[in-house]
Amino acid sequence: MAILVYAESQEGHYKKAAFEAVSYAKSIADKSGDTVTAVAINATESSDSLYKYGANKVLKVSSDALKNFSPNSFAKVLAELKDGEIIVLPATNDASSFAPLLALKTNATLVTNLTSAPSNVSPFTAERRAFSGKGIETIEVTEGAKVLTVLQNAFGLKENPVSGTEESANVSVSDADSKVKVVKVEQASSDKIDLKEAEIVVSGGRGLKGPENWGMIEELAKLLGAATASSKPVADIGWRPHSEHVGQTGKAIAPKLYIAIGISGAIQHLAGVNGSKTIVVINPDAEAPFFKSADYGIVGDAFEVVPKLIEEVKKFKGA
Amino acid sequence: MKILVCISSVPDTTAKINFTSDGKEFDKNGVQFVINPHDEFSLTRAVQLQETQGAKITVVTVGDISVEPVMRKALAIGADDAIRVNADARDGFFVATQIAKIAKEGGYDIVLAGRESIDFNGGEVPGFVAGILDYAFVNGCVGLKVEGNSIEAVREIDGGKETVSASFPVVIAGQKGLVEESELRIPNMRGIMAARTKPLSVVEAEQTSSKLKVVGYVKPASRGNVTLVDKDNVGELVRLLHEEAKVI
Ligand SMILES: Cc1cc2nc3c(=O)[nH]c(=O)nc-3n(C[C@H](O)[C@H](O)[C@H](O)COP(=O)(O)OP(=O)(O)OC[C@H]3O[C@@H](n4cnc5c(N)ncnc54)[C@H](O)[C@@H]3O)c2cc1C
Ligand SMILES: Nc1ncnc2c1ncn2[C@@H]1O[C@H](COP(=O)(O)O)[C@@H](O)[C@H]1O
Numbered sequence: 001m002a003i004l005v006y007a008e009s010q011e012g013h014y015k016k017a018a019f020e021a022v023s024y025a026k027s028i029a030d031k032s033g034d035t036v037t038a039v040a041i042n043a044t045e046s047s048d049s050l051y052k053y054g055a056n057k058v059l060k061v062s063s064d065a066l067k068n069f070s071p072n073s074f075a076k077v078l079a080e081l082k083d084g085e086i087i088v089l090p091a092t093n094d095a096s097s098f099a100p101l102l103a104l105k106t107n108a109t110l111v112t113n114l115t116s117a118p119s120n121v122s123p124f125t126a127e128r129r130a131f132s133g134k135g136i137e138t139i140e141v142t143e144g145a146k147v148l149t150v151l152q153n154a155f156g157l158k159e160n161p162v163s164g165t166e167e168s169a170n171v172s173v174s175d176a177d178s179k180v181k182v183v184k185v186e187q188a189s190s191d192k193i194d195l196k197e198a199e200i201v202v203s204g205g206r207g208l209k210g211p212e213n214w215g216m217i218e219e220l221a222k223l224l225g226a227a228t229a230s231s232k233p234v235a236d237i238g239w240r241p242h243s244e245h246v247g248q249t250g251k252a253i254a255p256k257l258y259i260a261i262g263i264s265g266a267i268q269h270l271a272g273v274n275g276s277k278t279i280v281v282i283n284p285d286a287e288a289p290f291f292k293s294a295d296y297g298i299v300g301d302a303f304e305v306v307p308k309l310i311e312e313v314k315k316f317k318g319a
Numbered sequence: 320m321k322i323l324v325c326i327s328s329v330p331d332t333t334a335k336i337n338f339t340s341d342g343k344e345f346d347k348n349g350v351q352f353v354i355n356p357h358d359e360f361s362l363t364r365a366v367q368l369q370e371t372q373g374a375k376i377t378v379v380t381v382g383d384i385s386v387e388p389v390m391r392k393a394l395a396i397g398a399d400d401a402i403r404v405n406a407d408a409r410d411g412f413f414v415a416t417q418i419a420k421i422a423k424e425g426g427y428d429i430v431l432a433g434r435e436s437i438d439f440n441g442g443e444v445p446g447f448v449a450g451i452l453d454y455a456f457v458n459g460c461v462g463l464k465v466e467g468n469s470i471e472a473v474r475e476i477d478g479g480k481e482t483v484s485a486s487f488p489v490v491i492a493g494q495k496g497l498v499e500e501s502e503l504r505i506p507n508m509r510g511i512m513a514a515r516t517k518p519l520s521v522v523e524a525e526q527t528s529s530k531l532k533v534v535g536y537v538k539p540a541s542r543g544n545v546t547l548v549d550k551d552n553v554g555e556l557v558r559l560l561h562e563e564a565k566v567i
Pocket of ligand 2: 358
């Protein structure tokens with residue numbers, strides 16, 4: 001049987017989260033003896049990148065009725081294409097929205113925000129995020145169909161090249177399936193790296209004193225190919241957009257590298273970033289709690305340290 | 320307009336999370352419980368719609384008697400009445416089944432929930448409610464207007480925002496942005512007094528079956544000690560990130 005994976009794309013291109021979901025599905029398939037089938041909705045990119053992470057088959061769905069996202073329509077498509085016991089989705093905004101609908105349609109048990117490969121596939125046993133990263137929960141699904149969502153950047157990308165095949169799939173979806181009508185889409189400029197997908201994140205807090213000082217944060221981020229983020233008060237005062245706020249009440253992220261500049265490290269902030277692999281803290285207050293949860297730290301003034309860091313990164317990148 | 324606001328009672332955001340010694344359960348000892356922060360944004364939006372458009376607000380929580388103080392707080396903030404479904408609320412599908420039943424029987428136009436509970440981080444209940452009732456669903460909602468029998472909602476999408484419209488009945492999962500932080504209400508004395516006498520009814524739960532079992536919990540491994548780099552030797556940090564941490 002096949003494990004179905006939703007290979008999410010944006011403007012025709014696969015998201016990193018799609019490759020992570022395929023990697024995760026492949027890790028189950030290797031244990032269960034299943035194959036991996038990826039479902040691509042209105043993607044224009046070649047399927048090669050999905051084969052690289054272990055997709056044996058790619059089902060290409062193209063439909064005008066799926067041009068805009070709607071939870072009901074997307075759940076319907078995946079339910080129709082299902083041909084095994086397991087469906088894997090990335091824990092993106094969109095996929096997290098239709099996951100419960102899909103679980104209902106397929107009579108499946110839903111498990112969200114998985115962080116590691118299952119230790120056992122029958123019964124399915126795996127770890128997931130709980131208590132905003134302050135705990136790890138192990139769950140077991142005793143039997144039956146499953147819809148699983150995989151936390152972004154947690155399991156990561158695992159290359160596993162196979163020679164796959166592509167097919168186009170017909171689905172019976174129409175505009176009438178969508179219960180919501182999209183009126184307007186505002187997309188930030190496409191050269192911005194999405195915060196949840198980013199491997200490196202440069203983040204600023206109240207220690208930066210004002211929005212006019214974000215230039216150096218953005219410059220550092222650009223040099224590192226990183227996304228930018230902020231603490232909550234910074235978004236509340238309006239220095240930065242809400243969409244950049246990370247933490248317990250903002251986004252939860254798990255990049256390879258998180259650089260916190262002028263952030264004290266309150267427990268609610270840590271809750272959103274404690275999944276990061278490596279944490280760097282820059283803060284003049286040696287007693288700032290963040291240093292206790294960091295891998296590397298510089299006790300110093302951001303206005304002195306960050307420009308130097310920018311120079312050093314330039315040197316490193318030039319080398 | 321009738322709005323059902325789903326409130327989950329969760330450990331205070333500053334709470335240290337501990338598990339029972341057998342690792343099977345979350346240890347509630349000494350933990351303060353609060354309205355789930357995402358739900359607070361949704362509740363506040365509902366109260367605004369009550370003030371400006373005459374909405375009637377019912378709060379629902381699935382939980383044992385220990386959740387009632389949190390429900391009273393929601394009443395103090397402005398909800399008109401409350402329903403508690405008397406049951407242990409561990410499973411997302413189970414919770415959604417209870418809420419769906421109440422939403423349908425009460426004929427609510429809008430079911431307003433939060434994007435996720437900050438305890439179990441399921442992000443499941445609102446979608447399940449929408450699915451069970453076959454209502455329209457907007458997740459990650461950061462803006463909501465109501466006109467007649469329809470809504471216009473803004474939802475967060477990766478890298479942007481999307482505006483959608485739908486007709487009643489709808490399920491909306493809100494988050495910060497639905498109202499601003501500064502608009503959140505702190506219950507005043509009058510609200511607290513009024514909340515004492517507002518109706519809070521208790522109903523029994525509908526049973527569901529579940530194939531999901533919690534095996535246990537552990538705390539994440541703590542990081543080793545921090546390596547401090549001198550502020551006059553920033554190049555060393557770049558070297559460490561490249562050679563030791565291997566992240567750049
Ligand atoms: C219900 C609730 C939910 C919350 N959710 C979140 C959340 O999701 N995310 C979040 O971030 N917070 C959240 N908070 C807020 C949290 O408690 C902290 O208040 C917040 O994280 C502090 O932000 P900050 O570190 O930017 O500011 P501050 O705590 O003011 O810290 C500023 C830091 O900058 C340092 N500094 C000063 N000058 C400089 C300089 N020149 N260079 C470098 N550093 C300097 C200071 O030493 C200090 O450590 C929440 C709070 C509540 C009550
Ligand atoms: N026990 C509960 N009682 C009432 N509403 C709940 C309960 N659990 C979750 N919800 C609602 O569903 C949202 C998402 O919760 P969850 O699916 O648990 O992450 C919460 O923000 C609440 O609005």
